[in-house]
Amino acid sequence: MNVLKEWIFTTDHKRVGILYLIGSLAAFAVAGIVAMLIRIEHTTIGPTITNNPHDYNVWLYFHGAAMILGFQIPVLTGYFANYCVPLMIGAKDVAFPRLNALSVWLFYAGIVLALATFVMPDPPDVLWTGYPPYSTITSGNTAFYTFTVLLIGFASILGGVNFLTTIAFMRAPGITWNKLNVFVWSIFAAFVLQLIFVPVLGSAVTLITFDKYLGTTFFDPTKGGDVLTYQNLFWFYSHPAVYVIFLPFIGIVYEILATFAKNRVFNYKMVVYGGFGGIVLLTGEVWVHHLYVSGMADWIRVGQMVTTLLISVPVGLVVIGLVGTLYKGAITFQTPMLYALGTLFLFLIGGLTGIPLAVASLTIHLSDTYYVVGHFHYVMAVAGTFAIFGGIYYYFPKMTGRMYNETVGKLGFWITFIGTNVVFWTMMDIGVKGMPRRYFDYAHFPQFEFAHQIMTVGALFIGLGFALAIFNWIHGALKGEKAPDNPWGSKSLEWTTATPPPSGNWKEIPKVAEDWHPYAYGNR
Amino acid sequence: MSDHASIQQEHPQHWETSIWPLIMAVGILVALPLGFTFKFAYNQPLAAVLCLGVGVPLIIAAVAGWVNEAITGGEGLSAPAMGWFILAEAMIFVSFFASYWYMRLTAPDWPPGGTPELPVVLPLVMTTALVASSLTFHAGEVMLGRGDRGRFVAWLVVTMLLGSAFIGMSLYEWAHLFGQGFNFETNAYSTVFYTITGFHGAHVAVGLGIFLAMLVPALSRRTNDGFVRTAGVYWHFVDIVWLFVVSQVYYW
Structure with missing residues (x-):
């Protein structure tokens, strides 16, 4: 009983982090099953497992909203930030432990609303974007969509306030800004973005609920409103949201790569200040590329094309840093490393296939096709999820005090990796050939039926691979061998505490040596 | 191990x-x-x-x-944290104002039909009350710095009275305008009017809640300097936002 109390009333950053992990993996599992339903539905032309297109809309809503708002953002800025940041900067906890606990429970409240989709009458059916006018006239319950976003968004803002204060004021003596782990920097940058942009999403979804239920006219053109206002507000957040996901997941990949290559981070200052800083500065000026086909003046289109292409410069710095970290490293290929390298591969494909989408003239052809779906799954969805899975494997020994099974881990990786490329490469291929996205029934495009069947098989591979990983964690946490304090031989501070870390992390605040650096692996 | x-x-x-x-x-x-x-x-x-x-x-x-x-433990970092929170809060108002400006600047004529005459004097009185409340709160903070809890409580109560008067005038004005048939659904102007003033009013109400949560322990001689300073930063922010609201929504 006491143990249960110490978990659900906990204010300890590690336990709050694990609560985030459990909630977001639950969202991931349900949203993943829904993705399988979507794929199986497309196995044949016409209805396959449901006759009701409305069900299909609800699935698309839940898959998108839960994967982004319920899984990727919370697991990265909730679980990883909570678990690792205080350990990496040598703090005993975050600046506001109670506020941290409030964040995680608000996140759970949001998850409860999202999962209610499957039991309530008239669930939301507005995709994860909630575009008006559909979202303000549908019989679906748009209010639940709004409140899901608001609860998780508010949790995120509180988390941002907490972590920016923690990183700025609670670093152990001797850990200067230039000796922070790349992951800590990435969390800092991601939370700056969250604080600036989440409120805008919050306003946008609040205004659709006002329009739908209170009768205001923000998006009603007959009374002086404009639907494009919503699209602008929505993408003003939701493009930076991609970087809120990208920055922490690439931060995790940096940690894994440096540890398993036993190497310094290549061009540390350029990655942090040029790469992350450049992304933070530029990401608020590119959102209009989501609206290329919504109607706008040509000069805006050209301007946004330039800023969109320009952001590949800081992103390029970040990727060069990753490759440079591998250069002349003593690389070993444990499961976390495989996932990290998988992320690099998938992100490169996703990044390069994004360049045509930045070009306004090409987008007119590619917009609203499966090419877009394939692209953003590569660049954000699966690249991010691979980094997340690698990170969970990486911190698994520290977190549970036990080891996972290496063979099952690698098997899971390869199955997922193959499935991923089968599904999303095929998706981009048929997208270029004209397969439109979000269609319940593709009777007008019978030539793509075989491709859809291949993708369904690939999706089952992805599901099997992820299921193996989750099974591996549950089994390892219960039955695995005892893990040593620092199984990977990392130089970073979080591995110097006991395994699993006790309450308060350290007996006293750690003191680092003058020449200490989280990536000081000797001169290579 | x-x-x-x-x-x-x-x-x-x-x-x-x-x-x-x-x-x-x-x-x-x-x-x-x-x-x-x-x-x-x-x-x-x-x-x-x-x-x-x-x-x-x-x-x-x-x-x-x-x-x-x-209140007994000094959460000494809450004032800088409130700075980050205000960044987020400011962005909410920025997006509301952006929606408003976009609607207004693309509208063929403004104000749109169905808009009654808005009061001119009442917003000035409201502005005076809110600005005064910022000053009275600051006076209370100074008193607390000198260790004078009694005067702090007095100034805090005055601040809360001014804030409540602001909310009262706001509600009176809403009721008055509703009576003239100017409601949420009337036109684009009513939409932004009620959304922006309502959202700002909600912030004032939250501020009053914070003050109440500060007042009750202060009566039994328990105060926390960090808490008071943080609440003050928030309250001054709400005050400054009102200057934007009143100039953009009432007098433009």
Whole structure:
């Protein structure tokens, strides 16, 4: 009983982090099953497992909203930030432990609303974007969509306030800004973005609920409103949201790569200040590329094309840093490393296939096709999820005090990796050939039926691979061998505490040596 | 490794806990999303009232318990943290104002038909009250710095009276305009008018709630300098935003 109390009333950053992990993996599992339903539905032309297109809309809503708002953002800025940041900067906890606990429970409240989709009458059916006018006239319950976003968004803002204060004021003596782990920097940058942009999403979804239920006219053109206002507000957040996901997941990949290559981070200052800083500065000026086909003046289109292409410069710095970290490293290929390298591969494909989408003239052809779906799954969805899975494997020994099974881990990786490329490469291929996205029934495009069947098989591979990983964690946490304090031989501070870390992390605040650096692996 | 284990067995670890964050999250979930949805999406006013009846007391209890726990420990970093929070708050107002400017600048004529004459004097009185309340709060903060708890409480009460007067005038004005047929659904101007003034008014109300949570322990001689300074930063922010609201929505 006491143990249960110490978990659900906990204010300890590690336990709050694990609560985030459990909630977001639950969202991931349900949203993943829904993705399988979507794929199986497309196995044949016409209805396959449901006759009701409305069900299909609800699935698309839940898959998108839960994967982004319920899984990727919370697991990265909730679980990883909570678990690792205080350990990496040598703090005993975050600046506001109670506020941290409030964040995680608000996140759970949001998850409860999202999962209610499957039991309530008239669930939301507005995709994860909630575009008006559909979202303000549908019989679906748009209010639940709004409140899901608001609860998780508010949790995120509180988390941002907490972590920016923690990183700025609670670093152990001797850990200067230039000796922070790349992951800590990435969390800092991601939370700056969250604080600036989440409120805008919050306003946008609040205004659709006002329009739908209170009768205001923000998006009603007959009374002086404009639907494009919503699209602008929505993408003003939701493009930076991609970087809120990208920055922490690439931060995790940096940690894994440096540890398993036993190497310094290549061009540390350029990655942090040029790469992350450049992304933070530029990401608020590119959102209009989501609206290329919504109607706008040509000069805006050209301007946004330039800023969109320009952001590949800081992103390029970040990727060069990753490759440079591998250069002349003593690389070993444990499961976390495989996932990290998988992320690099998938992100490169996703990044390069994004360049045509930045070009306004090409987008007119590619917009609203499966090419877009394939692209953003590569660049954000699966690249991010691979980094997340690698990170969970990486911190698994520290977190549970036990080891996972290496063979099952690698098997899971390869199955997922193959499935991923089968599904999303095929998706981009048929997208270029004209397969439109979000269609319940593709009777007008019978030539793509075989491709859809291949993708369904690939999706089952992805599901099997992820299921193996989750099974591996549950089994390892219960039955695995005892893990040593620092199984990977990392130089970073979080591995110097006991395994699993006790309450308060350290007996006293750690003191680092003058020449200490989280990536000081000797001169290579 | 075995060393750690043996230490832990001899001295069972004490994990920090607090019940109030969970209570507050449950209260927020029940009161706002469920209350709103029952009333407006499913048209079940009774269930909505029930949700408010359960949720609001939970939130109040959580605030009281939380303050009670935190007021003795100095959470010394809360003032800089409030700076980050204000960045987020400011962005909400920026997006509302951006929607308003976009609607207004693309409208063929402004104000759109159906807009009554807005009062001119009342907003000035409201502005005076709110600006004065910022000054009185600052006076209270200075008194607390000198260790004079009695004068601090007095200035805090004056601040709360001024804030309540502001909300009262705002509600009176809303009722007045509703009476003239200017409601949420009238036109684009009514939409932004009620959204922006309502959202700002909600911030004033939250500020009054914070002051109340500060006043009750102060009466039994328990104060926390960090708490007072943080609340002050928030209150001055709400005050400054009002200057934008009043100049953009009333006098432009």
